[in-house]
Amino acid sequence: MVPHVLEIMASHAPGLVEFFFGDPVLAIQGCVRGLFQAREGYDLIASDYSAIEAVVAAIMAGEQWRIDTFRARKDIYLASASQITGTTYEEYEQYAAQHGDNHPDRQAIGKVAELALGYGGWEGAWRAFDPDEGNKTSDQVCAIIRAWRDASPRIVAYWGGQRVKDGWQWRDELYGIEGAVIQAIQSPGVEFVPRPSSVGDQTPFPVQVRFVVRDDILRMILPSGREIKYHEPRLEHSAKRPGQLAISYMTWNSNPKYGPMGWVRMDTWGSRIFENADQAIAHDILRHAIINLRAAGYPCVLHVYDEIVCEIPEGTGSIEQYEAIMATLPPWAQGWPVRAAGGWRGKRYRKG
Numbered sequence: 001m002v003p004h005v006l007e008i009m010a011s012h013a014p015g016l017v018e019f020f021f022g023d024p025v026l027a028i029q030g031c032v033r034g035l036f037q038a039r040e041g042y043d044l045i046a047s048d049y050s051a052i053e054a055v056v057a058a059i060m061a062g063e064q065w066r067i068d069t070f071r072a073r074k075d076i077y078l079a080s081a082s083q084i085t086g087t088t089y090e091e092y093e094q095y096a097a098q099h100g101d102n103h104p105d106r107q108a109i110g111k112v113a114e115l116a117l118g119y120g121g122w123e124g125a126w127r128a129f130d131p132d133e134g135n136k137t138s139d140q141v142c143a144i145i146r147a148w149r150d151a152s153p154r155i156v157a158y159w160g161g162q163r164v165k166d167g168w169q170w171r172d173e174l175y176g177i178e179g180a181v182i183q184a185i186q187s188p189g190v191e192f193v194p195r196p197s198s199v200g201d202q203t204p205f206p207v208q209v210r211f212v213v214r215d216d217i218l219r220m221i222l223p224s225g226r227e228i229k230y231h232e233p234r235l236e237h238s239a240k241r242p243g244q245l246a247i248s249y250m251t252w253n254s255n256p257k258y259g260p261m262g263w264v265r266m267d268t269w270g271s272r273i274f275e276n277a278d279q280a281i282a283h284d285i286l287r288h289a290i291i292n293l294r295a296a297g298y299p300c301v302l303h304v305y306d307e308i309v310c311e312i313p314e315g316t317g318s319i320e321q322y323e324a325i326m327a328t329l330p331p332w333a334q335g336w337p338v339r340a341a342g343g344w345r346g347k348r349y350r351k352g
Contacts, residue, residue, distance in 0.1 A: 036302065036349035038311050045298065047323050047343030048307035048352060051076050052282045057118055059336050060207040060278065061154035070337035078102070081110030083151035084144055108132055113148045119278075120159055120271025121145075157196045158205055160270035162244045164197045172243075173197055177209070177277070178270025182245055184211040184218060185233045191221075209277045218249065220277060223332040224284040228276055230268070282306065285333060289326045289340075296325055302349070309349060319343035 008020055021027035038044045049055075054076055058066035069079040074089065082089045085105055095103040108131065116125040126141050136144075149156050160176020174182055175197035183192045191212040196202050210221040218233040230249035238246040246267060253264045286308065290300045293310055298317060302309040308326065326340035342352045 033350055034348040038347050041314055042311050043314055043345050043347065044301075044309055044349055045312055045317060045319065045322055045343070045345045046307055046309040046349075046352060047319065047326060047340040048305070049282070049286070049326070050339050050341045051114075052285065052306050052338060053278050054114060054118065055336065055338055056278050056281050056285075057155055057274075060205060060209075060281070061152075061158040062203065062206045063152050063154045066152070067337065073339075075106070077106045077110035077114060079110070080113050080148070080151075081105040084109055084113060084147040109144060113144065117145060117148045118155070119275040120269075153200060154196075154205075155274075157200065158194055159274050160194055161197075162241075164199045166199050176270055177211075177273050178247070180211045181218065181233075181247055181270070181273060182235060184213050185235050185247070188213040207281075220273065220280075222277065222280055222284060224281070224330065226280070226284060228280055232265075234265075281333075285329060285338060288330045289328070292325050292328055293322070296321070298322060298325070307352065319345060 008016055018024065036044075051070070054066070055070050057063070058070065065079070065083070066076070069076055078089055078092045081087070081103075082092060087103075087105065092103045092105070112126060112129045112131070116129045122145060123138060123141050126145065130136070130141075158176050160174075160178035160180065162172060162174055162178065162182070163170050164173045164175065173179070175195060177194045180192040180194045184190070189212065191210050193208045193210050194205055196205065207223060209223070212219050212221070213233060216232055218230040220228040220230070222228065230251070232250040234248050235245045236248065238244045240246070247269060248265050248267050250263065251266050253259060253261055253266060258266065286303065286306065290303065290308060293300060293308065298310040298312055300308055301311045310322070323340040323343050327338060329336060329338060344350070344352050
């Protein structure tokens with residue numbers, strides 16, 4: 001498709017371009033990926049990790065039904081919809097067999113929930129991913145969010161907080177990532193790890209990140225040993241949550257939706273730091289794969305999110321070997337249900 005578009009564009013005939021493609025700007029936009037091309041005598045080969053952030057989150061928290069879903073190579077969107085709606089996974093499979101397509105709940109509930117809710121998202125996050133364009137009422141969306149959280153209590157506990165509901169009453173308690181961060185800021189030089197609250201499942205989280213403040217820097221130490229740093233961490237009384245503490249740190253803001261650009265003080269909280277940890281751990285797995293691929297003759301020329309793209313001589317390598325190398329994990333992640341799938345090989349970069 002890309003060579004065809006470029007050939008017609010090269011004619012410098014606006015009428016011809018509009019005849020084939022309509023708006024020429026849209027046609028060019030559709031070619032951006034394909035402008036990355038393997039050199040002569042070489043191919044691009046690529047694959048990406050399957051739902052790696054969801055896998056890492058489940059492993060970190062020990063959310064067993066999710067781990068079982070990934071080990072069995074089932075569809076996490078269907079499994080999530082099942083947990084939320086009460087429809088069994090098998091019933092969804094039967095629907096697909098009878099209709100030749102997935103049940104609408106997969107996209108409208110399961111997929112949106114997995115994309116929007118894993119890092120503490122509420123109604124606004126749901127609306128950002130909702131393909132139904134607001135057809136669900138606020139009450140319906142909030143009910144789905146509560147059902148998702150009820151089905152994944154270990155992940156919610158890992159986000160952490162400063163209060164727990166014990167019976168009919170709330171009481172102060174630092175737990176999860178938010179609690180560990182607050183304790184680390186209050187006690188510089190002492191390491192803290194997230195722990196479950198005293199209400200509910202108190203089994204220790206199987207994958208720990210550690211927090212310590214040294215030299216006025218909050219350091220999140222990942223399983224790989226790599227550190228994520230938050231400069232000049234501070235605690236103040238929260239304006240949004242009376243009686244609780246707000247966490248902030250200094251950072252360079254390059255996104256105007258988060259406030260003024262430049263070096264600013266930015267708020268953070270447990271579920272956002274959980275997101276940082278999840279994505280950083282997934283990135284460490286990707287980095288490990290890039291090193292292994294290079295050693296096996298697959299030099300990386302590009303990586304985008306959870307996808308790795310390499311350039312190899314024509315007639316060498318295979319997608320099967322490529323994905324097997326990507327699934328070879330570092331010692332600290334042994335046994336995790338991480339896999340690569342959907343690989344492709346070709347001359348031009350494209351969406352897998």
